[in-house]
Amino acid sequence: MKVSNKPSGPMQNAEALKTKTVGAESILEAKKGKSPAVESSEMAKSARVDVSSRAQDIRKAKELSTPNAGVDEAKVARLQALIDKGEYKVNAEAIAERMLDEHAKMPN
Numbered sequence: 001m002k003v004s005n006k007p008s009g010p011m012q013n014a015e016a017l018k019t020k021t022v023g024a025e026s027i028l029e030a031k032k033g034k035s036p037a038v039e040s041s042e043m044a045k046s047a048r049v050d051v052s053s054r055a056q057d058i059r060k061a062k063e064l065s066t067p068n069a070g071v072d073e074a075k076v077a078r079l080q081a082l083i084d085k086g087e088y089k090v091n092a093e094a095i096a097e098r099m100l101d102e103h104a105k106m107p108n
Contacts, residue, residue: 051059082088 079088
C-alpha cells in the first residue's frame with residue numbers, strides 16, 4: 001500500500017487506475033503491433049464463457065427467489081383478508097392437479 005500526503009478520493013483513485021491501465025495496454029499493444037481497438041474486437045469474437053450447470057441452477061434459483069415486481073397487491077390484500085376471516089377455502093383437488101401437471105413438464 002502506498003502512503004501519500006496528497007488528498008485522494010474514490011474518483012481520483014479510479015481515474016488514476018484507469019489511466020495506468022490504459023497506458024499499460026497501449027504499451028503492450030504497441031509491442032504486438034496492434035491497436036487496442038483491433039485487439040478488443042478480436043477478443044470479443046473469440047471470448048467464450050462456460051458456466052457450470054450448478055452455477056446455472058443457482059442463478060435460476062436466485063431469480064425465482066427474488067420478489068417479483070408484477071405482484072398484484074390488491075389480490076394479495078383480498079386473499080389475506082379472506083384468510084384472516086377464516087373464509088378462504090382451499091381446493092385441494094385443483095392444487096393436486098396443478099402439481100401433477102407441473103411435475104409432468106419437468107425433464108427427467
